[in-house]
Amino acid sequence: MEKAKKNSFMSWLDKRLPVTENLERHLTKHPVPKKVNFFYIFGALLMVIFMVQVITGIWLMMFYTNTEEGAFASIEYIMRDVEYGWLMRYMHSTGASAFFFLMYFHMFRGLLYGSYQKPKELVWLFGCFLLFLLMAEGFLGYVLPWGQMSYWAANVILSLFGAIPFIGEDLQVWIQGDYVLSGATLSRFFALHVVVVPLLMIALVVFHIFALHEVGAGNPEGVDIEKHRDKNGMPLDGAPFHPYKTLSALPAIGIFFVIFFAIVFFAPEGGGYFLEKPNFEEADFLKTPEHIAPVWYYAPFYSILRAITFGIPFLGITSKFLGFIIFAGSIAILFIVPWLDRSNVQSIRYKGIYSKVAMILFAASFLTLGYLGTKPVNELRTLIAQICTLFYFLPLILMPIYTKYEKTLEVPDRL
Amino acid sequence: MSKKIDHNRRRALHITSGIMGAVTVGAFAVPFLSAWNPSEKAKALGAAVKFDLSKLLPGSMAVIEWRRTPIFVVHQTDEAIQNLPKLNDRVTNPALGEGISRTSNEKYTILKGVCTHLSCAPKYHPEIEPKAWDQEWLGGFFCPCHGSKFDLAGRVYKGVPAPTNLEVPPHSFDGDNLIIGEEV
Amino acid sequence: MKIRALFIFLFFVTFPVWAAAETECGTLEKCDSFKSNVHDRNSLQRGLGLYKNYCSSCHTLRYLRWNRLERDLDIPENILVEDLINNPQVKTSDFITFGLPEVSAIGAPDLTLRTRVRGEEWIYTYLRTFYEDSEQITGSNNLVYPGTAMLNVLGGLQGRQVLDQNGNLEKVGDGTMSTEEYDAAIGDLVTFLAYASEPARISREKNGIFVILFFIAFTAVMWLLNREYTKDIK
Numbered sequence: 001m002e003k004a005k006k007n008s009f010m011s012w013l014d015k016r017l018p019v020t021e022n023l024e025r026h027l028t029k030h031p032v033p034k035k036v037n038f039f040y041i042f043g044a045l046l047m048v049i050f051m052v053q054v055i056t057g058i059w060l061m062m063f064y065t066n067t068e069e070g071a072f073a074s075i076e077y078i079m080r081d082v083e084y085g086w087l088m089r090y091m092h093s094t095g096a097s098a099f100f101f102l103m104y105f106h107m108f109r110g111l112l113y114g115s116y117q118k119p120k121e122l123v124w125l126f127g128c129f130l131l132f133l134l135m136a137e138g139f140l141g142y143v144l145p146w147g148q149m150s151y152w153a154a155n156v157i158l159s160l161f162g163a164i165p166f167i168g169e170d171l172q173v174w175i176q177g178d179y180v181l182s183g184a185t186l187s188r189f190f191a192l193h194v195v196v197v198p199l200l201m202i203a204l205v206v207f208h209i210f211a212l213h214e215v216g217a218g219n220p221e222g223v224d225i226e227k228h229r230d231k232n233g234m235p236l237d238g239a240p241f242h243p244y245k246t247l248s249a250l251p252a253i254g255i256f257f258v259i260f261f262a263i264v265f266f267a268p269e270g271g272g273y274f275l276e277k278p279n280f281e282e283a284d285f286l287k288t289p290e291h292i293a294p295v296w297y298y299a300p301f302y303s304i305l306r307a308i309t310f311g312i313p314f315l316g317i318t319s320k321f322l323g324f325i326i327f328a329g330s331i332a333i334l335f336i337v338p339w340l341d342r343s344n345v346q347s348i349r350y351k352g353i354y355s356k357v358a359m360i361l362f363a364a365s366f367l368t369l370g371y372l373g374t375k376p377v378n379e380l381r382t383l384i385a386q387i388c389t390l391f392y393f394l395p396l397i398l399m400p401i402y403t404k405y406e407k408t409l410e411v412p413d414r415l
Numbered sequence: 416m417s418k419k420i421d422h423n424r425r426r427a428l429h430i431t432s433g434i435m436g437a438v439t440v441g442a443f444a445v446p447f448l449s450a451w452n453p454s455e456k457a458k459a460l461g462a463a464v465k466f467d468l469s470k471l472l473p474g475s476m477a478v479i480e481w482r483r484t485p486i487f488v489v490h491q492t493d494e495a496i497q498n499l500p501k502l503n504d505r506v507t508n509p510a511l512g513e514g515i516s517r518t519s520n521e522k523y524t525i526l527k528g529v530c531t532h533l534s535c536a537p538k539y540h541p542e543i544e545p546k547a548w549d550q551e552w553l554g555g556f557f558c559p560c561h562g563s564k565f566d567l568a569g570r571v572y573k574g575v576p577a578p579t580n581l582e583v584p585p586h587s588f589d590g591d592n593l594i595i596g597e598e599v
Numbered sequence: 600m601k602i603r604a605l606f607i608f609l610f611f612v613t614f615p616v617w618a619a620a621e622t623e624c625g626t627l628e629k630c631d632s633f634k635s636n637v638h639d640r641n642s643l644q645r646g647l648g649l650y651k652n653y654c655s656s657c658h659t660l661r662y663l664r665w666n667r668l669e670r671d672l673d674i675p676e677n678i679l680v681e682d683l684i685n686n687p688q689v690k691t692s693d694f695i696t697f698g699l700p701e702v703s704a705i706g707a708p709d710l711t712l713r714t715r716v717r718g719e720e721w722i723y724t725y726l727r728t729f730y731e732d733s734e735q736i737t738g739s740n741n742l743v744y745p746g747t748a749m750l751n752v753l754g755g756l757q758g759r760q761v762l763d764q765n766g767n768l769e770k771v772g773d774g775t776m777s778t779e780e781y782d783a784a785i786g787d788l789v790t791f792l793a794y795a796s797e798p799a800r801i802s803r804e805k806n807g808i809f810v811i812l813f814f815i816a817f818t819a820v821m822w823l824l825n826r827e828y829t830k831d832i833k
Contacts, residue, residue: 080667081664082454084445086802247821247824250824251818251822258814261810261814268803269715277718280712429824455667455692459692462690
């Protein structure tokens with residue numbers, strides 16, 4: 001009797017909203033490769049951390065004051081006067097660093113296993129857009145506490161816009177809403193951080209997942225699982241996403257939360273990298289900090305920006321503007337990777353020696369640039385940053401050549 | 416692919432993980448729901464207020480703010496205390512169980528200065544003389560908004576818009592001090 | 600497989616480098632090491648006493664409320680009101696300003712968050728490296744913050760220090776405390792300041808272990824559930 005009732009409710013619902021159809025298409029009848037490795041968990045973890053940020057963010061909004069006069073004090077109000085406010089603050093700040101950590105690993109999986117290759121170019125594009133939006137979101141959010149680093153790092157980034165020839169100065173004033181960075185900037189950054197960017201991110205996540213589901217997930221071997229199916233149409237090397245992948249995500253989420261809360265409860269400042277020391281002092285436009293640096297997750301790109309110490313004088317391009325161009329380029333180039341990779345093979349496991357060396361150089365450069373970005377400059381560091389910038393771009397710029405001509409291994413038929 | 420499924424084990428695992436999931440959701444909910452409780456700032460602003468009664472002369476009234484509400488503190492004269500029982504049948508609710516002054520200390524009456532009709536602030540008229548609203552006025556409060564009348568103990572007269580007596584806020588006495596907001 | 604191992608190796612090798620915090624300490628190469636224990640109530644109380652006697656004439660604790668001290672340091676209300684606040688105009692729920700103006704006339708910063716800005720070790724070393732310097736208006740200088748405008752208010756406790764020819768500190772006069780006593784007292788003071796910077800630290804350090812244990816249990820239960828289903832697709 002019970003089952004009949006449930007079925008008639010579901011059929012009532014299904015006539016009005018495609019519930020069962022979509023549950024099957026995206027969950028219970030959606031095939032994914034049986035055998036993947038731990039690199040494939042980061043997408044699910046990213047969705048979890050996104051929810052954590054949204055929920056803790058909403059709660060922080062209930063107590064935060066988005067004016068220049070009240071912002072810094074409202075953070076201390078949250079930390080001291082609001083019940084469990086400190087927990088919400090730490091979850092949000094740790095969540096931001098976790099978000100980037102997971103994002104970088106998620107993208108690295110994409111590079112390793114050719115997740116961007118045809119027909120998944122759109123998945124990759126939407127993903128790159130999400131990286132860009134995440135970087136914007138992180139920047140906007142970091143200004144909100146209105147600490148010394150919030151203020152001065154925002155000044156640095158805004159002055160990059162000011163470096164654009166002809167329109168730069170006016171553009172900077174327009175973004176700021178004032179002749180200088182002030183409360184006007186803070187309140188608009190608040191609106192962008194709380195509503196605009198998150199809504200865009202949600203939309204892009206939906207597109208990202210729909211595009212993925214349309215063509216199916218990859219695997220570390222780069223094998224096409226759709227080629228061999230059983231008599232029910234389910235790929236032999238595949239299994240329905242629910243319950244097999246949804247359930248396998250749960251222990252991973254548990255482990256993630258163990259690490260996440262270990263940080264939240266025992267090292268929320270992250271050694272000065274998740275919550276930076278200067279930011280515990282209220283913004284003071286008369287006092288510049290000794291050492292203005294962005295948060296760790298922007299460090300690789302900041303390093304590239306600083307490494308460009310030369311301009312192109314006869315084109316009227318200052319070193320600051322050229323730095324801006326190349327810095328923007330280091331993110332933009334990621335968008336076109338699907339068209340740079342001309343390999344007939346998807347996964348690094350079966351690519352040639354050139355791809356493997358290139359990948360190591362790229363990763364090592366990225367990590368080194370990240371390290372350098374957290375330190376003050378000196379001559380040696382600038383030189384290393386310049387070399388690393390070169391080895392960040394070369395593996396990508398030369399990709400069309402070496403992926404086309406290198407000798408690849410034979411990809412197996414089955415997982 | 417034809418391994419036997421142990422349904423009992425599965426059901427046990429479903430139940431365990433279901434409980435674990437519910438507990439996790441509950442655990443997450445606790446800090447978020449608690450955050451809605453009054454903060455230290457709210458508690459500070461809403462804290463009990465102390466008032467030194469020794470300076471308040473008989474027949475006069477002090478108005479003290481507590482939780483954004485005006486609190487009327489009336490030092491009753493002996494005449495007023497004698498007059499109050501005379502009004503027992505002119506008021507809707509004589510509140511005989513609350514004592515003459517409606518507090519534990521007979522001399523002082525503590526009231527929320529909020530008319531029980533539509534929340535205007537009643538005016539203090541302790542004079543015993545005929546008034547426009549009452550030829551036999553023995554002192555009390557008159558609300559200018561819609562004409563509600565209360566006696567000096569805040570009891571509402573019959574036949575006025577206000578339905579109930581002026582509310583008595585939680586309070587206690589500590590020596591010469593009145594503490595509004597805390598009932599010992 | 601080898602590539603993956605290499606990446607993981609690279610990551611872990613670079614991570615400790617990332618995690619190392621700055622240890623520069625003014626003119627000193629490294630600050631003296633110090634770790635506060637905010638769970639030691641006696642230490643916090645001694646630190647509070649030192650603060651009241653030596654710091655409160657110039658430095659506010661603007662983000663900390665008096666009544667928080669009742670809760671966290673176990674200070675009875677009457678001592679709080681009579682000895683510490685000592686001002687009938689000030690309620691126990693007020694912030695600790697000692698009646699000083701919001702912007703200090705002499706540039707003495709608010710100290711509520713100071714250990715989070717400078718670091719505990721910086722402050723610990725700073726308060727112990729004052730020395731006599733006739734070239735300064737204040738008559739003293741500091742190895743961690745050269746040219747500091749702060750007077751050597753703790754000099755009476757520590758004793759007199761000067762710089763010898765090599766630029767090292769040399770004690771030339773006794774204070775009311777021995778070196779060990781003074782270092783311990785400064786430890787108490789810095790512990791109190793660390794508490795003021797983050798009162799929630801007491802709670803989070805105490806309860807964190809339960810949260811972690813909970814999620815370990817969560818992982819274990821979910822892992823069993825997952826393993827049961829993964830058997831299907833082996």
